[in-house]
Amino acid sequence: MTTTPTAAQAAAPAAHPLERTLDGLRVIDFSQVAAGPLSTMILADLGADVIKIEPPTGDIGRTLGPPFIEGESTVFLSLNRNKRSVTLDLKCEEGRARARALIATADILVESFRPGVADRLGIGFQAARAINPRLIYCSISAYGQHGSWSHKPGVDGVVQAVSGLMSVIGHEGEPPSKVQAPIIDMVTGYHAALAILAAVNQRAAGSVPGHLDVNMFTSAVMLQQVTLSSYLTTGELPVRCGSGAPYATPNEAYQTADGYVLVAAYQPERWRRLCVALDRPDLADDPRFGTLSERMANRDALTAELTGAFRHRPTGEWVARLEGADIICAAVSDYDDVASLPLLAESGVLTTVHHPAAGHIVMPGFAIGGRSMAARRPPPRLGEHNSLLNEGPLPKLPALADTCRG
Template sequence: MIRDSLKGVRVLDFSHVLAGPVCSMTLADLGAHVVKIEPPGGEIGRQIGPPWQNGVSPAFMSVNRGKYSLAIDLKTDAGRRTIATMVRKADVLIENFRPGVMAAMGLGYDALRAVNPKLVYCSISAFGQRGESTKRPGVDGVIQAVSGLMSTLGTAHGDPLKVPVPVADMMGGYLATIAVLGALHSVRTKGIGQHLDVSLYNSTLMLQQIAFAAFFASGADPEKVGSAAPYACPNEAFRTRDGWMMVVAYHPGRWNALCELLDAPGLETDARFATNDARVHHRAQLHDILDAHFARRSTAEWIDMLSARDILCAPVTTYREVIETTEYRESGIARTVAHPVAGRVRTHGFALGPSDAPAPDETPAPMTGQHTLEMLGFYGIDEDEVAALLNAGVIRASAAHAGTA
């Protein structure tokens, strides 16, 4: 089963906020044993977003399920020595500090490779581990801007827009997961680990590879076309009598069917709209014509009529509407988990398993230091040393019902 595919793989996760936690969460979803290494006060991601009950961050909860929390002060020699000992038994290390920070603490790849030659060490950063840009800070919005993505969003002559979901972070996290899986296979076949360099900048460029291919071919920057696909028409959102819907009818058969449905034979014979290329060129004129037709009926009426003719379509729905749809109910992604502070929380879970598999139970994101003592023992740190670390304030051990959420 896919949920057990990484069973036995040990991951030490030093990452924070988003891209790194997405990677480690996905590895946990695949069965890896993931220990979240965070400072005694908790990682900064715990403070992001409007809080749920008792200050629990929904953003943190959404990307940290299935992990164990070990709270330890890496600014201390004892803390760093403890981590170096744990690395001997680890398979994967994930970090997303600025390049050079881990090395400055004596926890860089070169130092830890000497301790564990089979270690897969994954560094996630804004611009990568080498070159003039390496120390340049960057977050999702900065990456969306500098990668060109923001310049493509919105409508003609409109202000630059940002994808509201953190697409650079999410893409970086998932691509880092792919890189780690490949590196683990290499360890199995060749017996050596490696340092993976995953940058949010490169990840966002990879996300746009079709658009850049078109740019390289034409030399022209992409036009802002709103909800439309730049290469196909009609393939965009239209206003109806009571809302909006997406209509995709650029295929010749579906275009003919749409013209028949609208009872507009002139459209089918109009030279401006005879082919997909022609319709793309005259998109604005066609949009105005179709808008006038679609405004005459409700979204529900149009969806029924279009679907009956195999014309691709969907209502433009809000989140509140999404969670009430048949598609959402059938997706299998919805979960409710019991959190020790926030109570029963609705969230999304892992949704890449076999189609006939029941929805798995999800473990909620841990409290800060919830598993500190357990994880130190799991990695072979003896009880006396653990007690010394606790007495010196190097580690924090919190019960499941206490601590920073």
């Protein structure tokens, strides 16, 4: 017998299909700032018990800002929900002894020291595996654990520069630009989480994987899958084209009477419908713009013609008119606009966390495969969970000398 759900039941958001899938896994997290903390937050969102190891002065991310909310960095808050914080001074033997005791209890270790530092601290891959042979060990660095650049430090903006990403952003003749969101940190964090989850599956199949070497440079290169592949095939440097796509037009942002609208109408039928919607049917038969290759060759002229038409109406009118003609488009939104979009609430991508100092914090949650999961715990205060390490399933850890206490 089947039953029909009530309207209320049908409207209620379903639990995330991946909720608590990593229950029972423990992660020891020695990473700081962004890429590493994002990867371990993903694991924590999925149910893993993430113990964040911080120096007595705290994760560097705690100092980054503005903005700060009641003294708490939003950078740190956005990347560390669902974790516990323990302070250890790894510069002294007692602190390292406690770290080794924690490693013995772990399924996964994530670290983002510069290559060689973890080895000097006695918690590198070989040492950690000697303590815990089934440990999944993931290192995150700027340029990898080996090679001529492995010793170099790197941050998001520097890797955007060296990976070529900045060379394809902006307009020809203008200074280099970078993506203001820390996109390389974010994609590296996702890559690390992906590698770790694959390793968990491999271990479950009976084979413990080797050292996972995730780095920002290779992540940045992989992020440019299409544009870099095009260059490697043709040897032709891409031309910077602002909001436009290097492979098709119209496929960019055009100025309207009150803002900008991004239009993707490069397919033949959509191109013709766009010309009609703009009250410029003549453009469809203009020999400069008849085919995609002709439009690409005459892009500047096309942009001038289209911008002249789009400036006659406000963005909202254009979106309604173009959507009525089945033309793919959207207003170019700032964050105020995004926050007011009904789509944002409908998508379930946001989650709210209550922090004892910062109060209610709204942030993007884990919404991969379903609506964001509810946060189990807020981002931790520095050393908030030091006392918990002698409770529950953890073995009693060696006492700290006063000179080494976090």
